[in-house]
Amino acid sequence: xxxxxxxITDALEKALGGEELSFQDGxxxxxxxxxxSLGVAADMIRKKTCxxxxxxxxxxxxxxxxxxxxxxxxxxxxxxxxxxxAYTLTIEQIxxxxxxxxxxxxxNELHIVGGFHPKLGLEYYERMMKEIKSRYPxxxxxxxxxxxxxxxxxxxxxxxxxxxxxxxxxxxDTLPGGGAEIFGTxxxxxxxxxxxxxxxxxxxxxxxxxxGLTSNSTMLFGHVEKIKDIVDHVLKIRxxxxxxxxFNTFIPLKFxxxxxxxxxxxxxxxxxxxTYDLRIIAVSRLLLSNVLNNISIxxxxxxxxxxxxxxxxxxxxxxGTAFSEEIFKASGKGTVTSIEELINLIREVKKEPxxxxxxxxxxxxxxx
Numbered sequence: 001x002x003x004x005x006x007x008i009t010d011a012l013e014k015a016l017g018g019e020e021l022s023f024q025d026g027x028x029x030x031x032x033x034x035x036x037s038l039g040v041a042a043d044m045i046r047k048k049t050c051x052x053x054x055x056x057x058x059x060x061x062x063x064x065x066x067x068x069x070x071x072x073x074x075x076x077x078x079x080x081x082x083x084x085x086a087y088t089l090t091i092e093q094i095x096x097x098x099x100x101x102x103x104x105x106x107x108n109e110l111h112i113v114g115g116f117h118p119k120l121g122l123e124y125y126e127r128m129m130k131e132i133k134s135r136y137p138x139x140x141x142x143x144x145x146x147x148x149x150x151x152x153x154x155x156x157x158x159x160x161x162x163x164x165x166x167x168x169x170x171x172x173d174t175l176p177g178g179g180a181e182i183f184g185t186x187x188x189x190x191x192x193x194x195x196x197x198x199x200x201x202x203x204x205x206x207x208x209x210x211x212g213l214t215s216n217s218t219m220l221f222g223h224v225e226k227i228k229d230i231v232d233h234v235l236k237i238r239x240x241x242x243x244x245x246x247f248n249t250f251i252p253l254k255f256x257x258x259x260x261x262x263x264x265x266x267x268x269x270x271x272x273x274x275t276y277d278l279r280i281i282a283v284s285r286l287l288l289s290n291v292l293n294n295i296s297i298x299x300x301x302x303x304x305x306x307x308x309x310x311x312x313x314x315x316x317x318x319x320g321t322a323f324s325e326e327i328f329k330a331s332g333k334g335t336v337t338s339i340e341e342l343i344n345l346i347r348e349v350k351k352e353p354x355x356x357x358x359x360x361x362x363x364x365x366x367x368x
Contacts, residue, residue, distance in 0.1 A: 191223050
Protein backbone atom coordinates (compact mmCIF):
# COMPACT_ATOMS: atom_id res chain seq x y z
CA UNK A 1 0.00 0.00 0.00
CA UNK A 2 2.55 2.55 1.13
CA UNK A 3 5.30 1.52 -1.29
CA UNK A 4 3.19 2.93 -4.13
CA UNK A 5 3.23 6.45 -2.68
CA UNK A 6 5.62 8.70 -4.56
CA UNK A 7 8.56 9.98 -2.55
CA ILE A 8 8.44 7.40 0.24
CA THR A 9 11.59 7.73 2.31
CA ASP A 10 14.19 5.07 2.93
CA ALA A 11 13.34 5.01 6.63
CA LEU A 12 9.71 4.18 5.95
CA GLU A 13 10.75 1.47 3.50
CA LYS A 14 13.02 -0.04 6.15
CA ALA A 15 10.31 0.14 8.79
CA LEU A 16 7.76 -1.62 6.60
CA GLY A 17 10.38 -4.21 5.69
CA GLY A 18 10.83 -5.10 9.35
CA GLU A 19 14.34 -3.68 9.65
CA GLU A 20 15.55 -2.06 12.87
CA LEU A 21 15.77 1.69 12.42
CA SER A 22 18.86 3.72 13.26
CA PHE A 23 19.20 7.14 14.87
CA GLN A 24 19.51 8.72 11.42
CA ASP A 25 16.37 6.86 10.30
CA GLY A 26 14.56 8.32 13.29
CA UNK A 27 15.64 11.84 12.36
CA UNK A 28 14.40 11.23 8.82
CA UNK A 29 11.02 10.09 10.14
CA UNK A 30 10.74 13.16 12.36
CA UNK A 31 11.26 15.28 9.24
CA UNK A 32 8.93 13.22 7.03
CA UNK A 33 6.89 15.71 5.02
CA UNK A 34 3.94 13.41 4.45
CA UNK A 35 2.38 12.90 7.90
CA UNK A 36 -0.29 10.70 6.36
CA SER A 37 2.34 8.28 5.01
CA LEU A 38 3.97 8.18 8.43
CA GLY A 39 0.62 7.39 10.03
CA VAL A 40 -0.23 4.69 7.52
CA ALA A 41 3.12 2.99 8.08
CA ALA A 42 2.76 3.14 11.87
CA ASP A 43 -0.79 1.82 11.66
CA MET A 44 0.31 -1.08 9.46
CA ILE A 45 2.98 -2.03 12.00
CA ARG A 46 0.44 -1.67 14.83
CA LYS A 47 -2.07 -3.91 13.09
CA LYS A 48 0.57 -6.52 12.31
CA THR A 49 1.70 -6.51 15.95
CA CYS A 50 -1.57 -6.04 17.86
CA UNK A 51 -4.38 -6.81 15.45
CA UNK A 52 -7.43 -4.57 15.77
CA UNK A 53 -7.54 -4.73 19.56
CA UNK A 54 -7.31 -1.55 21.66
CA UNK A 55 -6.85 -2.10 25.36
CA UNK A 56 -7.20 -0.17 28.62
CA UNK A 57 -7.21 -0.92 32.31
CA UNK A 58 -9.55 0.06 35.12
CA UNK A 59 -7.08 2.19 37.03
CA UNK A 60 -7.42 4.43 40.09
CA UNK A 61 -4.81 7.16 40.50
CA UNK A 62 -3.74 7.70 44.08
CA UNK A 63 -1.49 10.73 44.51
CA UNK A 64 -0.30 10.31 48.11
CA UNK A 65 1.37 13.72 48.43
CA UNK A 66 1.99 16.88 46.45
CA UNK A 67 4.88 17.93 48.69
CA UNK A 68 8.07 17.77 46.66
CA UNK A 69 11.73 18.49 47.29
CA UNK A 70 12.13 19.12 43.56
CA UNK A 71 10.73 22.22 41.86
CA UNK A 72 10.56 21.29 38.19
CA UNK A 73 9.44 24.11 35.87
CA UNK A 74 7.34 21.57 33.94
CA UNK A 75 5.12 20.69 36.92
CA UNK A 76 1.92 22.36 38.11
CA UNK A 77 1.30 19.74 40.81
CA UNK A 78 4.11 20.15 43.32
CA UNK A 79 3.93 22.18 46.52
CA UNK A 80 6.40 22.99 49.28
CA UNK A 81 5.54 21.75 52.76
CA UNK A 82 4.56 25.15 54.12
CA UNK A 83 2.08 26.00 51.36
CA UNK A 84 -1.59 26.11 52.30
CA UNK A 85 -2.70 23.49 49.81
CA ALA A 86 0.17 21.05 50.47
CA TYR A 87 -1.01 17.63 51.58
CA THR A 88 0.24 14.17 52.52
CA LEU A 89 -2.20 11.31 52.97
CA THR A 90 -2.03 9.07 56.01
CA ILE A 91 -1.85 5.32 55.52
CA GLU A 92 -5.45 5.09 56.74
CA GLN A 93 -6.58 7.63 54.13
CA ILE A 94 -4.74 5.73 51.41
CA UNK A 95 -6.31 2.41 52.40
CA UNK A 96 -9.76 4.05 52.48
CA UNK A 97 -9.27 5.38 48.96
CA UNK A 98 -8.00 1.98 47.81
CA UNK A 99 -11.21 0.45 49.14
CA UNK A 100 -13.34 2.95 47.23
CA UNK A 101 -11.31 2.23 44.09
CA UNK A 102 -11.64 -1.56 44.32
CA UNK A 103 -15.08 -2.05 45.84
CA UNK A 104 -17.04 0.88 44.43
CA UNK A 105 -15.26 1.71 41.17
CA UNK A 106 -14.08 -1.74 40.10
CA UNK A 107 -10.42 -0.78 39.72
CA ASN A 108 -8.02 -3.64 39.04
CA GLU A 109 -4.97 -1.38 39.33
CA LEU A 110 -3.86 1.27 41.81
CA HIS A 111 -1.52 3.80 40.20
CA ILE A 112 0.28 5.37 43.17
CA VAL A 113 2.64 8.30 42.60
CA GLY A 114 3.45 11.56 44.36
CA GLY A 115 6.03 14.22 45.02
CA PHE A 116 9.51 13.72 46.45
CA HIS A 117 8.52 14.15 50.08
CA PRO A 118 11.65 15.06 52.07
CA LYS A 119 10.42 13.56 55.37
CA LEU A 120 8.73 10.27 54.49
CA GLY A 121 10.82 7.22 55.37
CA LEU A 122 10.87 3.93 53.52
CA GLU A 123 8.60 2.47 56.20
CA TYR A 124 5.75 4.74 55.06
CA TYR A 125 5.80 3.18 51.58
CA GLU A 126 6.22 -0.34 52.93
CA ARG A 127 3.30 0.02 55.29
CA MET A 128 1.18 1.58 52.54
CA MET A 129 1.63 -1.44 50.31
CA LYS A 130 1.30 -4.03 53.06
CA GLU A 131 -1.96 -2.49 54.27
CA ILE A 132 -3.43 -2.33 50.77
CA LYS A 133 -2.43 -5.90 49.94
CA SER A 134 -3.73 -7.28 53.24
CA ARG A 135 -7.20 -5.91 52.48
CA TYR A 136 -7.30 -6.10 48.68
CA PRO A 137 -4.86 -8.82 47.59
CA UNK A 138 -6.36 -9.02 44.11
CA UNK A 139 -5.53 -5.43 43.11
CA UNK A 140 -2.29 -4.67 41.29
CA UNK A 141 -0.12 -2.05 42.97
CA UNK A 142 1.62 -0.02 40.27
CA UNK A 143 3.50 2.45 42.39
CA UNK A 144 6.42 4.87 42.60
CA UNK A 145 8.09 6.03 39.43
CA UNK A 146 11.80 5.25 38.94
CA UNK A 147 12.44 8.90 39.80
CA UNK A 148 10.66 8.42 43.14
CA UNK A 149 12.56 5.21 43.82
CA UNK A 150 15.84 7.00 43.15
CA UNK A 151 14.87 9.85 45.48
CA UNK A 152 13.74 7.49 48.27
CA UNK A 153 17.03 5.59 48.03
CA UNK A 154 19.03 8.81 48.35
CA UNK A 155 16.85 10.16 51.15
CA UNK A 156 16.91 6.99 53.24
CA UNK A 157 20.57 6.18 52.45
CA UNK A 158 19.68 2.78 51.04
CA UNK A 159 20.77 1.34 47.72
CA UNK A 160 18.25 1.39 44.89
CA UNK A 161 18.29 -2.40 44.94
CA UNK A 162 17.52 -2.52 48.67
CA UNK A 163 14.59 -0.11 48.28
CA UNK A 164 13.17 -2.14 45.40
CA UNK A 165 13.54 -5.45 47.24
CA UNK A 166 11.84 -4.12 50.37
CA UNK A 167 8.98 -2.58 48.42
CA UNK A 168 8.51 -5.71 46.33
CA UNK A 169 8.35 -7.77 49.53
CA UNK A 170 5.75 -5.31 50.86
CA UNK A 171 3.49 -5.77 47.84
CA UNK A 172 4.79 -3.65 44.97
CA ASP A 173 3.83 -5.38 41.70
CA THR A 174 5.03 -3.08 38.93
CA LEU A 175 6.30 0.47 38.37
CA PRO A 176 4.73 3.35 36.46
CA GLY A 177 6.94 5.05 33.90
CA GLY A 178 6.93 8.64 35.05
CA GLY A 179 9.93 10.87 35.70
CA ALA A 180 11.70 9.94 32.48
CA GLU A 181 10.69 13.29 30.92
CA ILE A 182 13.33 13.69 28.18
CA PHE A 183 16.78 12.13 28.48
CA GLY A 184 18.77 14.68 26.44
CA THR A 185 20.72 16.66 29.03
CA UNK A 186 20.51 20.11 27.43
CA UNK A 187 16.72 20.00 27.14
CA UNK A 188 16.20 18.09 30.39
CA UNK A 189 18.06 20.72 32.40
CA UNK A 190 15.58 23.37 31.22
CA UNK A 191 12.48 21.52 32.42
CA UNK A 192 13.74 19.51 35.44
CA UNK A 193 15.09 20.83 38.73
CA UNK A 194 16.02 18.49 41.58
CA UNK A 195 15.23 15.21 39.85
CA UNK A 196 17.41 12.28 38.79
CA UNK A 197 19.24 12.40 35.47
CA UNK A 198 18.10 10.41 32.47
CA UNK A 199 20.89 7.89 33.00
CA UNK A 200 19.93 7.51 36.67
CA UNK A 201 16.31 6.88 35.63
CA UNK A 202 17.39 4.21 33.17
CA UNK A 203 19.69 2.56 35.73
CA UNK A 204 16.91 2.48 38.33
CA UNK A 205 14.57 0.81 35.85
CA UNK A 206 17.27 -1.66 34.84
CA UNK A 207 17.69 -2.74 38.45
CA UNK A 208 13.92 -3.10 38.88
CA UNK A 209 13.69 -5.29 35.79
CA UNK A 210 16.57 -7.46 36.99
CA UNK A 211 14.62 -8.07 40.22
CA GLY A 212 11.61 -9.27 38.25
CA LEU A 213 9.61 -6.04 38.45
CA THR A 214 8.16 -4.81 35.19
CA SER A 215 7.49 -1.15 34.48
CA ASN A 216 6.01 1.26 32.03
CA SER A 217 8.15 3.78 30.14
CA THR A 218 7.36 7.35 29.18
CA MET A 219 8.65 10.35 27.28
CA LEU A 220 7.46 13.91 27.83
CA PHE A 221 7.31 15.90 24.60
CA GLY A 222 6.02 19.24 23.40
CA HIS A 223 8.18 21.53 25.53
CA VAL A 224 11.75 22.62 24.66
CA GLU A 225 13.01 19.38 23.11
CA LYS A 226 14.68 19.07 19.72
CA ILE A 227 13.89 16.24 17.33
CA LYS A 228 17.24 14.61 18.13
CA ASP A 229 16.10 14.38 21.77
CA ILE A 230 12.96 12.50 20.74
CA VAL A 231 14.87 9.93 18.71
CA ASP A 232 17.59 9.55 21.36
CA HIS A 233 15.00 9.00 24.10
CA VAL A 234 13.02 6.36 22.25
CA LEU A 235 16.18 4.50 21.22
CA LYS A 236 17.44 4.44 24.83
CA ILE A 237 14.13 2.85 25.84
CA ARG A 238 14.54 0.37 22.98
CA UNK A 239 18.10 -0.50 24.00
CA UNK A 240 17.10 -1.21 27.59
CA UNK A 241 14.09 -3.25 26.50
CA UNK A 242 16.36 -5.41 24.35
CA UNK A 243 18.46 -6.14 27.44
CA UNK A 244 15.74 -6.66 30.06
CA UNK A 245 12.38 -7.12 28.29
CA UNK A 246 10.87 -5.45 31.35
CA PHE A 247 8.79 -2.64 29.85
CA ASN A 248 5.04 -3.27 29.53
CA THR A 249 4.42 -0.28 27.29
CA PHE A 250 5.75 3.03 26.01
CA ILE A 251 3.67 6.15 26.70
CA PRO A 252 4.49 9.37 24.81
CA LEU A 253 3.16 12.09 27.16
CA LYS A 254 2.15 15.47 25.76
CA PHE A 255 3.35 18.33 27.96
CA UNK A 256 0.52 20.29 29.61
CA UNK A 257 1.42 23.96 29.84
CA UNK A 258 -1.18 25.59 32.11
CA UNK A 259 -0.10 26.67 35.60
CA UNK A 260 3.54 25.68 35.11
CA UNK A 261 6.62 27.81 35.60
CA UNK A 262 7.46 27.31 31.91
CA UNK A 263 4.23 29.12 31.06
CA UNK A 264 4.61 31.81 33.69
CA UNK A 265 8.15 32.79 32.68
CA UNK A 266 7.31 32.75 28.98
CA UNK A 267 9.68 29.91 28.05
CA UNK A 268 6.75 28.16 26.33
CA UNK A 269 3.71 30.06 25.10
CA UNK A 270 1.59 27.29 23.60
CA UNK A 271 1.24 23.54 23.62
CA UNK A 272 2.42 21.43 20.70
CA UNK A 273 0.13 21.14 17.64
CA UNK A 274 -1.82 17.95 17.04
CA THR A 275 0.21 17.17 13.93
CA TYR A 276 3.38 17.07 16.04
CA ASP A 277 1.68 14.88 18.65
CA LEU A 278 0.63 12.35 16.03
CA ARG A 279 4.12 12.39 14.48
CA ILE A 280 5.69 11.53 17.86
CA ILE A 281 3.32 8.61 18.36
CA ALA A 282 3.87 7.24 14.86
CA VAL A 283 7.66 7.56 15.05
CA SER A 284 7.64 5.85 18.45
CA ARG A 285 5.77 2.88 16.98
CA LEU A 286 8.19 2.59 14.07
CA LEU A 287 11.36 2.92 16.17
CA LEU A 288 10.17 0.38 18.75
CA SER A 289 8.86 -2.14 16.24
CA ASN A 290 9.67 -5.77 17.10
CA VAL A 291 11.05 -4.73 20.51
CA LEU A 292 8.22 -3.12 22.50
CA ASN A 293 4.76 -3.97 21.24
CA ASN A 294 2.52 -1.59 23.15
CA ILE A 295 2.23 2.14 22.50
CA SER A 296 -0.15 3.73 24.98
CA ILE A 297 -2.14 6.87 24.23
CA UNK A 298 -2.72 8.98 27.33
CA UNK A 299 -6.08 10.53 26.55
CA UNK A 300 -5.87 12.75 29.66
CA UNK A 301 -3.02 14.73 28.10
CA UNK A 302 -4.09 14.57 24.44
CA UNK A 303 -7.84 14.95 24.84
CA UNK A 304 -10.27 12.22 23.89
CA UNK A 305 -10.81 13.17 20.23
CA UNK A 306 -7.10 13.37 19.37
CA UNK A 307 -6.56 10.14 21.31
CA UNK A 308 -9.00 8.47 18.94
CA UNK A 309 -7.02 9.69 15.94
CA UNK A 310 -3.79 8.50 17.58
CA UNK A 311 -5.19 4.96 17.52
CA UNK A 312 -4.63 5.12 13.75
CA UNK A 313 -1.09 6.49 14.15
CA UNK A 314 0.44 3.55 15.98
CA UNK A 315 -1.37 3.53 19.32
CA UNK A 316 -2.98 0.32 20.58
CA UNK A 317 -3.83 1.20 24.19
CA UNK A 318 -5.71 3.99 26.00
CA UNK A 319 -3.87 3.53 29.31
CA GLY A 320 -6.90 3.42 31.57
CA THR A 321 -9.77 5.11 33.34
CA ALA A 322 -7.43 7.28 35.47
CA PHE A 323 -10.01 7.66 38.23
CA SER A 324 -9.03 10.50 40.61
CA GLU A 325 -5.97 11.65 38.61
CA GLU A 326 -4.51 14.85 40.13
CA ILE A 327 -1.24 15.69 38.33
CA PHE A 328 -2.61 16.54 34.88
CA LYS A 329 -5.73 17.93 36.56
CA ALA A 330 -3.46 20.55 38.19
CA SER A 331 -2.58 21.81 34.72
CA GLY A 332 -6.20 22.16 33.70
CA LYS A 333 -6.77 18.88 31.89
CA GLY A 334 -10.08 17.03 32.13
CA THR A 335 -9.60 13.65 33.77
CA VAL A 336 -13.09 12.17 33.92
CA THR A 337 -14.13 9.06 32.02
CA SER A 338 -15.62 5.62 32.52
CA ILE A 339 -15.13 2.12 31.18
CA GLU A 340 -18.24 2.60 29.05
CA GLU A 341 -16.90 5.80 27.51
CA LEU A 342 -13.53 4.23 26.67
CA ILE A 343 -15.33 1.31 25.03
CA ASN A 344 -17.36 3.74 22.92
CA LEU A 345 -14.31 5.82 21.98
CA ILE A 346 -12.62 2.68 20.67
CA ARG A 347 -15.69 1.42 18.82
CA GLU A 348 -16.19 4.79 17.13
CA VAL A 349 -12.87 4.33 15.32
CA LYS A 350 -13.76 0.78 14.27
CA LYS A 351 -11.47 -1.02 16.69
CA GLU A 352 -12.14 -3.73 19.27
CA PRO A 353 -12.09 -2.71 22.96
CA UNK A 354 -10.67 -4.98 25.63
CA UNK A 355 -10.02 -4.61 29.36
CA UNK A 356 -6.50 -5.63 30.32
CA UNK A 357 -4.47 -5.98 33.48
CA UNK A 358 -1.27 -4.07 34.27
CA UNK A 359 0.83 -6.60 32.35
CA UNK A 360 -1.24 -6.30 29.15
CA UNK A 361 -2.98 -9.64 29.56
CA UNK A 362 -6.57 -9.47 28.34
CA UNK A 363 -9.17 -9.68 31.12
CA UNK A 364 -12.33 -9.11 29.11
CA UNK A 365 -13.31 -8.44 25.53
CA UNK A 366 -16.41 -6.39 24.77
CA UNK A 367 -18.56 -7.70 21.94
CA UNK A 368 -20.06 -5.18 19.54
